[in-house]
Every structure is written in C-alpha cells, then in structure tokens.
Amino acid sequence: MARYEKEFNEPLYSVIGKVEDAVMRGSMTASLEESSDFSVGGVRCAVRVFERYSWSGSNRVSMSVTMVGSGNMTHLCAVTSGGSQAMFFKMNTFGEEAFLDTLRDALER
Numbered sequence: 001m002a003r004y005e006k007e008f009n010e011p012l013y014s015v016i017g018k019v020e021d022a023v024m025r026g027s028m029t030a031s032l033e034e035s036s037d038f039s040v041g042g043v044r045c046a047v048r049v050f051e052r053y054s055w056s057g058s059n060r061v062s063m064s065v066t067m068v069g070s071g072n073m074t075h076l077c078a079v080t081s082g083g084s085q086a087m088f089f090k091m092n093t094f095g096e097e098a099f100l101d102t103l104r105d106a107l108e109r
Contacts, residue, residue, distance in 0.1 A: 002100045004078045006107060012044050012069025013078060019048060020063055022106030027099075029053035033062070054082075054095025061095040063103065078103055086094045 005049045009013050023030050030052040037046045048065045080096040 002080045002096045004076075004100050004104050006058075006076050008074040008076065010074055011072050012046060012074045014076045015067050015069070016046050017068070018107060019076070019103065022103050023048075023050045023052075023063070023065075024073070026102035026106065027052045041066055043068060045069075050099075052099055054073075054098070059095070061099045062080055063099050076107075 020032065024032070030050055032048060033051050034049045035043070035047065039045065046067045046069075048067075050063045050065070051060050052063075053059075054061045059082065061080060061082045063078055063080045065076065067074055067076045069075070074105060080100045082096065
C-alpha cells in the first residue's frame with residue numbers, strides 16, 4: 001500500500017474536479033469504479049475509488065481517495081492497494097506507487 005495526504009485552501013468541489021481529471025487523464029486504463037458524496041453538518045465528504053491496469057505487475061491496482069471539506073479547506077487522503085502477485089507478502093508495489101504518483105504529480109504542480 002502507498003498513501004498520499006494533502007491539504008488544500010480550496011473548496012471540496014474544486015479538489016474533486018482536479019482529482020478526477022488527474023487520474024482519468026493519467027492512464028488510458030483508469031476507470032472510476034465507485035463514488036459517494038455526503039455531508040454531516042457543515043462538513044462535506046467525497047470518496048472516489050479508481051482502478052487501472054498495471055503494466056509492470058500485469059494486474060489491476062486500485063486507489064481510494066477520500067476528501068473532506070469545510071468552507072475553503074479540504075483534506076485529501078489517497079491510498080492504493082493491489083498490484084502484488086505474492087500470496088503471503090507484498091513483492092511488487094511498483095504499480096501502486098506509480099498509480100499514486102499520477103495523482104501526486106498532478107496535484108503538486
């Protein structure tokens with residue numbers, strides 16, 4: 001597993017757009033598998049689960065992105081999983097890191 005966290009001085013809807021655009025443009029095999037948006041009080045939460053094919057591992061890798069926003073502040077946490085071909089321990093995490101780098105590189109620009 002790999003994890004990336006970042007805080008934005010932007011409203012949640014703006015960050016959602018950046019995330020979806022970065023992931024979908026970052027790989028021709030990327031897909032949005034599921035999403036959920038909800039709010040509790042004045043806090044909004046958006047969850048996105050993406051998948052893509054990992055050429056290095058010859059398998060699929062998933063990335064869950066959770067974004068929580070209030071006003072113009074948004075916190076993002078992205079976690080990747082999958083991509084390993086070993087049965088009892090992780091042997092190949094290149095696909096997970098590469099998928100996360102797609103998002104990290106786009107958001108750090």
